[in-house]
Amino acid sequence: MSTEVSQGLPRPQRTISDEFRELQHIVNLFQHQLDAPHGTVGLHPFGPVNVAGAKMAFTQACRRLREALTSYRGTALESWGRLISKQSEGGGLPDSSLAVLTHKVTAAGQELNEMRRVVDTLHEDASKCGNILTEAAADAISKALAIGGLGGQQAQLLVERLKSMAKRLGLAHYTDTQTHMEETVTTVTLAGSIIVIDVDIGNSIASLKVKVSYVSDMDHDERIDALMLDRLHAADIRGFEALVEEMAELDRLTKEQSPVSFIHNTFAIVATLAEVQARELSALGGDSKQLLRHGSGIALPHARHVGPSLLYFMPSAIRHGLMAADFADMVRLHSLSERTRAVAPLCHWLSFSWEPSDSRHGFLSAQSPKYCLPTDYMAEDSESHHVVRVHHPGISGLDMQFLELTAPESVPKTGKPVDDSITQASVDSGAWIPYCMVARLEPTMPASALTVRAIMAAIQVDTSALGPDQSAGVGLAHDSPRLLENAPTLEGLVRGECAKTANTSGEKVEMGPPQIRAWTICRIPLYRPQNVLAVVPILRRQAIFNSLLASCYTDAVDSELPLTGVSARTHANDPFRIDLVFNNKQLDKDGDIRIESGGVVDQGVVLRVIETTGEVAAWIHQSLGIASTEELLAALGSIATTATTLCKSMAHPKLSKVADISHSIPAIAVWLASHPL
Template sequence: MAEPQEPMPATAGVPRPPRSVGDEIRELQAIVGLFQDQLGAPGGVVNLHPLGAANVEKAQVAFGQACARLRAGLASYRDTTLASWAGLMAAGGEPAAAASYRAATAMREVSEMRRTTDVVHEDMAACQALLFDAAGDAVSRTLGDGRAGSARLLIERLAASAKRLGLAHYTDVQPGRDGGEVTTVTLAGSVSVVDVDIGANADELKVKVSYVLDMEHDSRIDALMLRRLRAGDVRGFERLLGEMAALDKLTVAHPAASFIRSTFAVAATLAEIQRQELAALDGDLVELARSGSGIALLFMRHAGPATMYYLPAAVRYGLTAEQWGSLGSNTLEDAAELPGARWLSFAWEPSSTEHFFLPETCPRHCVDAEYMADAASGVRVVASPHPAIRGLEMRFLEPTHTRKQQQQEQPDDASDQLWLRYAAVARLEPELPACAMTVRGIVAVVSASAADGEAPDQAAEPPSVGRLDSPRLLDDAPTLEQLVRASCAPAPDTGAPFKATHSVGKHAFTVELDSPQIRGWSISRVPLASMRNVPAVVSLLRRQAIFNELVASCFSATGTSLSASGAAAEPVLAVAVKTHAGDPFRIDLCVRGAADDGAGQGVVLRVDETRSGISAWTHQALGVGGGSDILAALAAVSPAALTADAAHPKLSRVASIGVSIPTLVHWLTSYPDRL
């Protein structure tokens, strides 16, 4: 986009060309376009001011002048044209009719100008955000390099962040070590306060979070924010600060519900669920990672609660006993960086229906077996069987009345302030590709809970599960196989079957996935009707994650096998893999020699419905003959034959531990005598 043109100056004897409101708006758009072009250019966002100090100042001056001319033009339009039309219309008669027609035309022009100025405002806001983020990246690089003056730069950046988030900002300078100074930057909301100590030395950098509310301090929030600053992640620190500022504002707007206290109640709930699950599993944290509601790692990734609901098998079995212990106690600092881990981060979002918030006397939703609810507090205890751990019954606090019952029976009850149009939302990080069965299952779980705690007319509309790339029609949806492939190894979709070469141990083979069949979406968020939804929702998500890991193992090569001459070995096995649209958690596979067109060895895999494991059956056990098309023969197997009791125990264990089709094929070909 060309640079904006300055208005032509008036010269002697030559009048200045008239400029319309549209001319002024187009000039504003040109200035905005200049910013966007520069920011989008390679290497553009590299310094504090991507356009350079002189260009930024020039653009700011030009923008201010254009805005001033636009304001003056609109004021003149109001005071002259509109005022004269108003007078003509008041006089009546023919002039009034003409004035009315001209006024209607002018209104259309004003509406068009308003739409244009709204676009300009949005573009300017986007440019401002880009510039602010670019400055944050520059500050991060300066902190990482340890340059002189980085402390002062961080202090100024925190002040700018506070202004942007609507927080109060104070600084206090105290003497530090070695004759230096330590500056305490206080970022204060109405309820929460963050103190950041910044000195010349790295060990003088400290963060302390405190609350005006009578709440127990949790040092893990301090440690999380401090890790961001020590790593030079300024924008990451600001995201955490933004989360706290949002909670602060909600708490001020709804003091009875106290969103900060409610956030801590959700965190305590996840910890209590984990405690009860571990007790039912005899303290086996590895089993908890496969059957429970995730590992509650509070304040590990966000200012609020989070849980790691899935950990890939390769990572899970690679952790040491010490690391498992640190995970269980929520003290493993690098847990947020575990490769392939999937997280649920809990937050609050506006809701179309009202939800009940616990009173101050209730510190968490999930309670132990000895807890007795006080009817005067407006809550009752609801028992809920655990969806995956047999024999475990969990107890959750719920309101004693639905919203409609309370309005009818207790219209003046003070607890009325605890019903708000906000709901706890579990956000998936990263988004999870899922089949329709998983989406429907989650909606059914949340809707059933809403029907228990809400009035019937409020539960009639099921909560929507947030989805990315959501199609209007099922036929327009991408397939689950394509979504999984794109998430692990982006590649153009040519329409041909997916095929990759793998090498495990002494075997090199190709894996070919039959034409994709399962329609899918990417789930990004799940609104919860109650915290007792968490175990059932996590069970569904983990089942889908395990299936996705199996499918993804078809695409990503697991190693490279070299021959004696140093060249890559030719594949000696061919593996055909087929998924099923009617049974989206089943995978059939056939292993045969690469040059062999005869019968092969068939296996059926299926992810369990409740427990996060894989059951496996051989084609011999299913009564499938050794025909030339074994996949077609396996597809004809009755679902009734695929029972967990009839599954092959060793093969199922290998599949559950490896969660990889290449690994399973390696076991099948290396240890055929164990079948």
């Protein structure tokens, strides 16, 4: 009897919420499989995570959810709509029925809003799931190549991965397999409108080859081939795909913004940076080591990315530890040696790329190979362009010549159009497109408000419509607050970065209360190529000060007699100055306090990063006319930054040299302990 009754009962109807929960369960299950030990290595075809099965289950769940939503619309919503229409036609409804209907409509509206929120969340989860799958598969291939090399299965897996990447990036792909001397080599060709990337995959890592060529008249550059090949030799599939994606983006932009060639302009920037470097090196007497002190950095195109990269700051300890030959090799070969490659992640870089912009910017044609003109290449002003002379802010007496497009009459010199219709005036309007060159900082840099405003002035951003506390925006920082008092502090940002890298939050130096408001700079739009000359010294000065500040949290200096206390204080009105008091009380090997001869207990020092050169200058409290007091730190703070006593000529030469070489406050303390002033 019970069986017959159960057979006659209708199947329970699944609700929309049930379908949502099942769909979310599928996503969570797949995520759990990827997060499990050996989950990424176990991706199909290696192990238990079956991508095809997960995709099928996800598709079926989406179909059931779509059917449930359609049914809901066809039953409840349409019936309520008919009732409302009847009411509007004068048919009338009892007050009780109208109240019930109103309640149902309100509840339905709330439920639909909740459904919309859940759908949006589910869509984000599905996108994240797809990204996780793509990255995890790349990691799995990388691990397989690193462990087993390019065997038969791994080689075929890499071939399939390249094909999949081509589809994802919108590139055509072709394969050709040939056998030579008992070795099978498969060539995968990735082709765009202009670029062609050939990857040869054999039975060993040594047989891998990469060549990038162009349909246009662009010259072949072996450095790009070497950069991509290095990624494959290191079994870094994700890194290799990132480089191909950069090339594909240049190809896509060139196709969309014809007749402008982004690949040509990328190479023009590379040539410009090389020309600037050559002139700076000549002005510095061939001392390539000084390019990181006075110049605009070392141009290393295709060393980290496809396109131009600039090494503009190297930590002082590393810079003084490298031989002059290492710097000469970098400048001459435009690449990183094995020795310099090891320290590259510790340096600061600018990498140049393109991104959409609200204003229109001029791009060079193939007839203009460079932005910066060498002395033996003269170009007179014409209707389409003019030559501008720019004085180098860091190297006295060095002038540059840059080629600058002449804007049409409806486009002001700022690059912003008066209206959307740009007429043919004195230059082809096709050269003015809504893209600009952007310098991305690697790593991002905490910077004071003074630095942000200086960069905005250097790139000639119009801030007249912004308030004094709102001018830190304009796309420079990714955490720009609306008001200055809402900004974080430089001390807090630097300390947070140190805690990430050193896994410590303790202070080596007793710091005063944070005072410098700051932002984290991640990108700098460059409205003119010559902006780089003015921007790099500003960034370098901030990087030097940050290294000094970071030493208060992370530096550990070997010393038999460690100092018992170092106090430091920063200044809000001068964010490149640190006042220090070093306690000359020391502990001997037995732990007893020992006071140095001379009776001076504390030593006061003022450190400041010089604006023009980026050097660190040091003044001692005796030369500043301050006697040793219990409030020595406060007495130092009373000295105004603009005072004549804080001029470089009155700085202590030996102490300044120690500070400039080390960029380390604990190292200065140890030197003072062994060299009483």
